[in-house]
Amino acid sequence: xxxxxxxxxxxxxxxxxxxxxxxxxxxxxxxxxxxxxxxxxxxxxxxxxxxxxxxxxxxxxxxxxxxxxxxxxxxxxxxxxxxxxxxxxxxxxxxxxxxxxxxxxxxxxxxxxxxxxxxxxxxxxxxxxxxxxxxxxxxxxxxxxxxxxxxxxxxxxxxxxxxxxxxxxxxxxxxxxxxxxxxxxxxxxxxxxxxxxxxxxxxxxxxxxxxxxxxxxxxxxxxxxxxxxxxxxxxxxxxxxxxxxxxxxxxxxxxxxxxxxxxxxxxxxxxxxxxxxxxxxxxxxxxxxxxxx
Amino acid sequence: xxxxxxxxxxxxxxxxxxxxxxxxxxxxxxxxxxxxxxxxxxxxxxxxxxxxxxxxxxxxxxxxxxxxxxxxxxxxxxxxxxxxxxxxxxxxxxxxxxxxxxxxxxxxxxxxxxxxxxxxxxxxxxxxxxxxxxxxxxxxxxxxxxxxxxxxxxxxxxxxxxxxxxxxxxxxxxxxxxxxxxxxxxxxxxxxxxxxxxxxxxxxxxxxxxxxxxxxxxxxxxxxxxxxxxxxxxxxxxxxxxxxxxxxxxxxxxxxxxxxxxxxxxxxxxxxxxxxxxxxxxxxxxxxxxxxxxxxxxxxxxxxxxxxxxxxxxxxxxxxxxxxxxxxxxxxxxxxxxxxxxxxxxxxxxxxxxxxxxxxxxxxxx
Numbered sequence: 139x140x141x142x143x144x145x146x147x148x149x150x151x152x153x154x155x156x157x158x159x160x161x162x163x164x165x166x167x168x169x170x171x172x173x174x175x176x177x178x179x180x181x182x183x184x185x186x187x188x189x190x191x192x193x194x195x196x197x198x199x200x201x202x203x204x205x206x207x208x209x210x211x212x213x214x215x216x217x218x219x220x221x222x223x224x225x226x227x228x229x230x231x232x233x234x235x236x237x238x239x240x241x242x243x244x245x246x247x248x249x250x251x252x253x254x255x256x257x258x259x260x261x262x263x264x265x266x267x268x269x270x271x272x273x274x275x276x277x278x279x280x281x282x283x284x285x286x287x288x289x290x291x292x293x294x295x296x297x298x299x300x301x302x303x304x305x306x307x308x309x310x311x312x313x314x315x316x317x318x319x320x321x322x323x324x325x326x327x328x329x330x331x332x333x334x335x336x337x338x339x340x341x342x343x344x345x346x347x348x349x350x351x352x353x354x355x356x357x358x359x360x361x362x363x364x365x366x367x368x369x370x371x372x373x374x375x376x377x378x379x380x381x382x383x384x385x386x387x388x389x390x391x392x393x394x395x396x397x398x399x400x401x402x403x404x405x406x407x408x409x410x411x412x413x414x415x416x417x418x419x420x421x422x423x424x425x426x427x428x429x430x431x
Numbered sequence: 432x433x434x435x436x437x438x439x440x441x442x443x444x445x446x447x448x449x450x451x452x453x454x455x456x457x458x459x460x461x462x463x464x465x466x467x468x469x470x471x472x473x474x475x476x477x478x479x480x481x482x483x484x485x486x487x488x489x490x491x492x493x494x495x496x497x498x499x500x501x502x503x504x505x506x507x508x509x510x511x512x513x514x515x516x517x518x519x520x521x522x523x524x525x526x527x528x529x530x531x532x533x534x535x536x537x538x539x540x541x542x543x544x545x546x547x548x549x550x551x552x553x554x555x556x557x558x559x560x561x562x563x564x565x566x567x568x569x570x571x572x573x574x575x576x577x578x579x580x581x582x583x584x585x586x587x588x589x590x591x592x593x594x595x596x597x598x599x600x601x602x603x604x605x606x607x608x609x610x611x612x613x614x615x616x617x618x619x620x621x622x623x624x625x626x627x628x629x630x631x632x633x634x635x636x637x638x639x640x641x642x643x644x645x646x647x648x649x650x651x652x653x654x655x656x657x658x659x660x661x662x663x664x665x666x667x668x669x670x671x672x673x674x675x676x677x678x679x680x681x682x683x684x685x686x687x688x689x690x691x692x693x694x695x696x697x698x699x700x701x702x703x704x705x706x707x708x709x710x711x712x713x714x715x716x717x718x719x720x721x722x723x724x725x726x727x728x729x730x731x732x733x734x735x736x737x738x739x740x741x742x743x744x745x746x747x748x749x750x751x752x753x754x755x756x757x758x759x760x761x762x763x764x765x766x767x768x769x770x771x772x773x774x775x776x777x778x779x780x781x782x783x784x785x786x787x788x789x790x791x792x793x794x795x796x797x
Contacts, residue, residue, distance in 0.1 A: 147689040151721040152714075176731040178687035183637055184679035187659040190752035191742050196683060196735065229754045236754055243745075247737040293590075297639035298650075307643055308499055328498075333590040333638035340698045341671035342634050348594030349636060378714055417718050 139269070141211040142204035142256070143171035146219040147179050148370035155414035156370050159399035160215050160261065162412035166277040167270050167402075169261075172207050174200070180222035182371075183294075183337065197226030198240045202252035212258045215399065217369035221294040223258040224301050231255060260295060262368040262398055263304050266312035274319055278405035281321030283429045287401065288325050288357035288365040289313030292372040293333050307331065313366060316398070320405035327356035334367075336375040343382075350375055351383055354391050364394040364425045366401040373397055378419045394422040404429070432459050434466050434508050435517035438478065441528045451475070452517070457508065463520070464492050464503035467532075480532040487646065490582030494532045495521045500584035502646045523587035525596070539583055542599050546607040546626070553617010569614045572750055576609035576654050578647045585641035585651050597630045601641035601651030604632065608654035611661060612750055623662045632658050633672025650755070657750035664749035674698050684739045687729025692720050 143164075149157040164171050177200045179185075186193040200223060204212040214220045230237045230252060241251040264270040296307035305312055310331065314324035332353065335346030354376060357365050367373050377395040384390045396404075400413050404426070415422040435454045441447070455469045464482055471478050483489040485504050492503040497518045511518055526534035557563055585601040592598045599607075607626055610616050626632050632655055641651040663673055675698040682690040695711070696704035704711075714720050721727070729735070 147691065150688060150727060151691050152719045154718065176729065176734070178729050178732070178735045179679065179683050179689050181679055181683065182689070183656075184676040185683060186753075187656045188663050188673075188676035188680050189739075189742070189748065190656070190660050190754075191745070191747040192680065192683070192739055192752075194752075194754060195738050195742060199734070199738065233754065243738065243741055247734050247741065249734055249738075293638040293640075298642040298652075300642075308497075333636045335594070335636060337637045338591070338634060338672065340695060341675050342591075342595075345591055345595040345598070345634055346636065349590055374719070378717075378719055381713060382710065419714065419717050419719070 139168060139211070140170045140172060140209055141213040141259075141264075142207050142209045143173050143213050144177060144180075144200060144204070144219060144223070145173070146214065146216045146370070147182070148374065149215055153370040153373060153397070153417075155417045156215055156373070156397045156399060158412050158414055159397060159403045159408065162408050163277075163399050163403050163406065166273065166406050167265050168273045169213065169264065169270070171213065172209060174203050174207070176203050180219045182218050183222060186222065186225075193222070194226055194229065194236075195240055195243060197223050198230055198237075198252050199244055199249050201227060201230070201256055201258075202244055202250050204256045205252055205254045206250045210256060211264075212256050213264065214258060214260050215368075215397075216371065217260070217292050217294040218371055220258060220260045221302065227256075227258055228301050260304075260368060262295065262312050262316070265402065266315055271315070271319065274316065274402060274406075278320040278402065280405055280407040281429075282317070282401075282405050283321060285322045285363045285425065285428060286325050286361055287317045287322040287396075288327060288353075288360060288362035289317060289330055290334070290353050290357070290365050290367040290372060290376065291331050292367060292369045293331075295368055296331055313368070313398070316402065317366065320402060322401075322405075325357070325360045325362050327353070327360045329353040329356050334372040334375045335379075336371045339375055339379065346375070347379070347382060347386055350379055351387065354380065354383065354393050355389075358391055358393060362393070363428060364396055364401075364422070366396045366398055368398045370397065380420055392420060392424075394418070394420055394425045396422065432457060432461075432509065432512045434461065434512045436466060436470070437517055437519045438470075438531065439519065439521040440478070440531050441522065443527075443529055450519070451478075457512075459509050461508050462504050463494075463496060463501070463506040463508055466508055467503060467520075478532075479530040488580060490580035493523050493582040493584045493587065495519075495523060495587065500524070500587035500644045502582055502584065505646050523583055525586050525589060525592050525600075526583065534583075536583065538596070539581075539586060539602065542603040543581065543606060545599070546603050546610075547618075547622065548606045548610065550610060550613060550616055551618045552615055554615050563615065565614050572657075573609050573612040575649050575755060576605050576612070579605055579609070579649045580647055581606075582646065584644045584646055585649070588640035588644050590638040590640060591634055591636040594636075595630070595634065598634045599626070599631050601635075601655070604635070604658060605641075605649050605651040605654040608658050608750070611658060619661075620665060620667070623658070623665060623667050626658055627662055627667050627670050627673070631670075632662065633670045653753065653755060657753050660752060661749040671698050680739070684736045685732070686726045687732040687735050688727050690723060690726065692723045 181193045265274045299307045317324040329352040333349045335349035339346040434457045437452050440449045440451050453470045481491040483491045487505050522528045522532050522534050592600045635655045678697040
């Protein structure tokens with residue numbers, strides 16, 4: 139399936155490993171990625187809060203460029219991008235007056251109007267069911283050999299469910315299903331649907347760390363070999379801020395954190411040059427050694 | 432119908448907790464509150480819970496069912512009972528428990544009162560004793576916030592408050608927006624100043640649990656975003672959270688993408704950022720601190736700049752810029768590949784069950 143690919147800021151910058159793993163994985167799960175060039179940041183919830191009208195227009199512009207590629211799906215790899223784009227789409231698709239005004243503004247500066255609807259979908263949803271899931275099962279030949287993986291959803295891929303709505307926000311199943319299709323064992327723990335603290339990690343670090351420690355601590359207690367997340371912001375806080383937890387609490391969790399594309403990529407036998415685990419702060423080696431990659 | 436409940440009983444004096452199980456006969460239309468009434472009337476008079484109106488107006492009966500805050504009087508038990516599920520009922524989170532399902536609302540009311548939850552009029556009386564008329568669209572801005580019944584379901588689940596109990600929280604902030612956005616109120620700036628304090632607007636972690644749980648559709652997180660937008664519009668932007676938000680705007684209109692490396696000094700200031708040097712160096716070793724020069728610039732970025740200039744002229748700023756989707760009520764269809772309903776999808780092998788199916792716990796761990 140041909141889809142427009144919106145990689146967002148992090149996969150373009152500090153989480154390049156997410157981009158390379160996703161690009162390498164895509165053909166194996168039946169996705170042909172059309173990378174969008176003329177697009178900007180979705181605003182990450184921050185522009186929505188600082189200048190909401192600008193947020194709506196920037197996201198409409200992204201949707202318009204995706205529609206101009208003639209595709210039905212705009213593929214995302216980040217919870218926050220997914221929510222921002224779907225929220226804008228929700229408004230634009232549901233309110234013709236707002237859409238007419240936004241389109242008039244877009245056209246006046248030379249952006250194509252957002253006429254044909256596109257659906258914003260996270261990679262997670264594409265490979266958790268249907269054709270993507272069948273292809274994933276076939277591609278994951280190498281397998282995870284029973285590794286215990288803690289799924290960490292984060293917030294904005296589940297809530298608000300009125301806008302996201304792919305699965306029950308209190309009992310999600312998609313990551314577990316993928317982990318098991320890859321030959322891993324999905325472990326369960328209460329904080330898998332809670333916040334990693336990232337949105338306030340700079341403005342209110344102490345509060346954010348109090349949130350961050352919960353999922354990591356619980357995953358360790360449940361015996362996880364690694365955690366997997368569909369969101370590069372969750373990844374950044376879980377991976378990079380673990381050292382701050384160590385400084386604050388004296389506990390060194392050493393919990394490897396994988397992007398969704400990397401976890402499936404390992405099972406599908408992708409190379410280190412594509413997975414780029416060297417870019418992680420917490421070493422993934424102990425986990426990889428267990429399955430002798 | 433037969434309805435089973437497991438209730439976390441709690442004795443604050445002794446600190447003892449006990450999971451008590453009840454099974455009662457209830458009419459098919461019974462709500463969770465009705466079932467608790469039957470338990471109390473016929474089985475165990477010592478069970479404690481709050482209630483008053485029984486019709487989703489008073490906000491007394493907030494509690495947790497299977498870990499999620501609900502209004503007991505709004506929660507029908509038919510489907511639960513039919514599925515043979517015995518839900519776990521417990522007190523709300525983030526508030527101290529007095530007994531069983533009754534929490535001490537004192538911290539809640541304290542925060543509520545701290546935002547001056549009443550109109551402080553600041554408009555000119557029209558001459559001749561006429562009514563002060565306000566256009567409907569001005570009131571639409573605070574329509575959702577006005578629906579709050581102070582039940583505490585949002586507070587129960589607030590992730591930021593769980594980490595820092597001093598956080599003002601979704602209920603008090605939504606209530607604050609109800610008056611900040613009221614065109615008759617004369618103290619907007621004063622209110623916004625107070626809400627920009629250490630434990631105000633910018634401590635919200637955007638977990639969206641409040642929107643998910645609110646039984647009245649208040650969407651407190653959206654109210655908090657409105658307060659943030661209005662603060663920035665009014666130039667009340669000294670908080671690190673506001674600076675953080677504004678840097679995304681600067682980034683979008685200059686390079687299109689987030690200027691990630693500059694975000695820390697722009698948010699925390701240079702001195703605080705320098706204190707983070709060691710941490711930053713550790714990240715830099717892993718390529719997590721992309722060099723700001725040369726900037727990563729999006730193609731056609733001038734459009735993002737033009738768009739910004741254009742919208743500045745149009746002046747739809749602050750809370751007025753937040754489209755709440757009143758006209759977009761409904762749900763984005765997901766178009767699941769096979770055309771199955773969500774229920775069918777959850778029933779497939781390998782899928783994790785919906786609530787109310789007893790094997791849930793086992794299925795997840797096995």
